[in-house]
Amino acid sequence: MILEPFVLLFIIWHIRKNLRLLLPNTHWNKKLIWAMIGIAILFILERTLPITIVTKWIWHLLILGIGYLIFRLPVLERMRTIIIAVLPLIIINIIKDLLKIIYLPLYEKVDNYLDFAIVFALAWMIAMLIRSNKQNKALKKERQKTLAEEERNKFISAQKEKLELIVEERTAEITKQKDELMHAFNELTNTQAQLIQSEKMASLGELTAGIAHEIQNPLNFVNNFSEVNTELIDELSEEVDKGNLDEVKTIAKNIKENEQKINHHGKRADAIVKGMLLHSRSSSGVKEPTDINALCDEYLRLAYHGLRAKDKSFNAKFETHFDEGIGKVKIIPQDIGRVILNLITNAFYVVDDKSSSAKASGETKYEPTVSISTKKVGKKVEIKVLDNGNGIPKKVLEKIFQPFFTTKPTGQGTGLGLSLSYDIVKAHGGELSVETKEGKETTFTIKLPIG
Amino acid sequence: MKILVVDDERDVKLLFQQRFRKEIKSGALNFVFAFSGEDALSIMKTMEQKAVLILSDINMPGMSGLELLEQIRMNYEKPPPMVMMITAYGDEENRSTAKRLGADDFLTKPLDFALLKNILLNIV
Numbered sequence: 001m002i003l004e005p006f007v008l009l010f011i012i013w014h015i016r017k018n019l020r021l022l023l024p025n026t027h028w029n030k031k032l033i034w035a036m037i038g039i040a041i042l043f044i045l046e047r048t049l050p051i052t053i054v055t056k057w058i059w060h061l062l063i064l065g066i067g068y069l070i071f072r073l074p075v076l077e078r079m080r081t082i083i084i085a086v087l088p089l090i091i092i093n094i095i096k097d098l099l100k101i102i103y104l105p106l107y108e109k110v111d112n113y114l115d116f117a118i119v120f121a122l123a124w125m126i127a128m129l130i131r132s133n134k135q136n137k138a139l140k141k142e143r144q145k146t147l148a149e150e151e152r153n154k155f156i157s158a159q160k161e162k163l164e165l166i167v168e169e170r171t172a173e174i175t176k177q178k179d180e181l182m183h184a185f186n187e188l189t190n191t192q193a194q195l196i197q198s199e200k201m202a203s204l205g206e207l208t209a210g211i212a213h214e215i216q217n218p219l220n221f222v223n224n225f226s227e228v229n230t231e232l233i234d235e236l237s238e239e240v241d242k243g244n245l246d247e248v249k250t251i252a253k254n255i256k257e258n259e260q261k262i263n264h265h266g267k268r269a270d271a272i273v274k275g276m277l278l279h280s281r282s283s284s285g286v287k288e289p290t291d292i293n294a295l296c297d298e299y300l301r302l303a304y305h306g307l308r309a310k311d312k313s314f315n316a317k318f319e320t321h322f323d324e325g326i327g328k329v330k331i332i333p334q335d336i337g338r339v340i341l342n343l344i345t346n347a348f349y350v351v352d353d354k355s356s357s358a359k360a361s362g363e364t365k366y367e368p369t370v371s372i373s374t375k376k377v378g379k380k381v382e383i384k385v386l387d388n389g390n391g392i393p394k395k396v397l398e399k400i401f402q403p404f405f406t407t408k409p410t411g412q413g414t415g416l417g418l419s420l421s422y423d424i425v426k427a428h429g430g431e432l433s434v435e436t437k438e439g440k441e442t443t444f445t446i447k448l449p450i451g
Numbered sequence: 452m453k454i455l456v457v458d459d460e461r462d463v464k465l466l467f468q469q470r471f472r473k474e475i476k477s478g479a480l481n482f483v484f485a486f487s488g489e490d491a492l493s494i495m496k497t498m499e500q501k502a503v504l505i506l507s508d509i510n511m512p513g514m515s516g517l518e519l520l521e522q523i524r525m526n527y528e529k530p531p532p533m534v535m536m537i538t539a540y541g542d543e544e545n546r547s548t549a550k551r552l553g554a555d556d557f558l559t560k561p562l563d564f565a566l567l568k569n570i571l572l573n574i575v
Contacts, residue, residue: 216539220561221462227564228469258469261462308510315515 004059004093005043007086011066011079012036018078060094081135085128088121199416200338214272214305218265225258225265232258271298287428289328290336292381296322296372299337303344307352316351321373329381329450331428336448339421339432343385343444344370346417349408350389350442376450380430383446391438400434453500454571455483457491457507457519458537470564471571480571488514492522501531504574506558508537509545517548524553533574537562 016032039062046055067083067090070076096114099107232255239247300318307314351368358366368388375382392400399405401422406415425432430448456467464484474480483502485491488511495502505523509516520534533555538545546557558567 216560217460221460221466223561224466224470224564228466232469254469254472257465261465265462304512305510315518317513 003086004063004090005039005046007082007090008039008059008062008066009036011063011070011082012039014079014082015066015076018076056097060090060097063090064094081128081132085125085132088124089118092117092121196416196420199420214301215269218268218272221265222262222269225262229255229258229262285332287330287332290331290333292326292329292331292336292374292383293322293324295333295337296320296340296374296383299341300344300372303341303348307345307348314348314352316348316355316368316370319369319371321371323373323375323381326374326376326381327450329448331448335424336428336446339424339446340372340383340385342417342421343446344372347385347387347389347442347444351387354389377447379451380447380449383448384443386441386443388441391440391442392434392436393438397434397436401432452574453481453483453498453502455485455491455494455498455502455505455532457485457488457505457511457516459486459508459511461486471568474568474572487511488516488519488522491519495523503531504533504535504571506535506537509542509549510539517545517552520549520552520554528553530555535570 012032012035016029016036019028019032042055042058046052063086067087070079070083092114096107096111099110232251236248236251236255239251297320300320304316304318347370351370355366355368358364371386373384373386375384396407401418403419404415405419408415422432425446425448428448430446433445433447434442435445436442456463464482467482467484468475471480471482475482483494483498485494488507491505491507495505507516507519514522516536520536523532523534534553535556535558536545536549536554537558537560538549539560542559549557556570
């Protein structure tokens, strides 16, 4: 059959192709090329010389041999379909040739059937080839798909890596921000502590001027009465020399009176200083039975003189209404004193402000007044600080106990006074509340348990 | 010759009485004391013998010395009585206000009683 050498060449060519990919072994390549050349030469010879009988069998054996190799060598797996496709055709031809040689009469009998079979074999070959083609196409598609997927996976994993890098960067950023926030928070806590301390110092500073004034008066008396007594003692000596016993007794009485005054005012100065030291010291935290009325009076005077010292035009009226039947109340004097000072200072500030505006607008009838009163109500004592200022608007009222809230211009108030006061009163198991009539007056009430 | 002394510190009365004991004894000086501006005004109304000099502290609760000065000058435009204000050390602003309101002189705390003695004896 003419086909066989072409089939052989085709197969060997494909084998070359496959082997080039799988076994880059040059010596196989060379051998195969020689084989192809040999087959070509033999084919040409077959056409020109009457050697078909021999070459026929060479072709059959070669194909069978190669077919066998293809099925034995796993490396040539791909070629199996070609062999399967051409095999029926080859086998029928071999049978035909065999019969011709072995038993001619049988050959002549079955020749027609064999030709018929060849048609089927051809059909089979074509079908197989078409099928293999289809399979290859499908395989190619599959391969393309797989490649595409691989590409996509590569892309995705590259993206994933990128994302992970970004996430790492972001996490590092966030961690850094967290650290910065922690740092800022610590600074804030420290600053808050400092502010509270400076509020205490500020209220202390307000006291200082008042205290200086307060001390001036008693010191004045101490100096003056002692000077007087020095003179009186000289006079006393004279009268003793003169022998005027009555006069001596009178003078002696005066001296004693004066000394008592000196003592009294000396103690007064002492108390003022002690009060100031008490106020500046951090709270002892210890409750002691305290005369509330005396405490209110002391801080009222201190606040008043303090404000007078700061602002010469300041001149509010103050009134006291003390319940003498209260007795001692168990409180931390510095702390409640600070609260009272804060309320009174606020009250004075407000009425002074209103007074300035009133004067500026020509109104003369306004009398700025602050009054402080104490009253025992059941098991509690109520301390009220009333001012006839402008009252507190509703919106401000909600916020006055909030830390750092102030209606004063910047730099004039820490905004901590009422908030601290509120905390102190609460810590004493008491209540700090406010009532106000807009435009008219405001009352702050401290309620404290007595026992 | 009456001198009205106005100060919210009550011991000022004893101090003046001690410091001027000789003058009071001899009758050279005669003092009346008020412990608030309001008090001073009501005393002035009821005094038989009018005061020749009013000596007043400025820093007082309630009616201040300056307000008292104003009131006095409303009723008595010119001395008598003379009005002298006692000002705190370094209190320039009150000084100038007092001057504007008609104060005749100023004394600073702490009071120099020797100086005061001279001033009072000269007036009286």
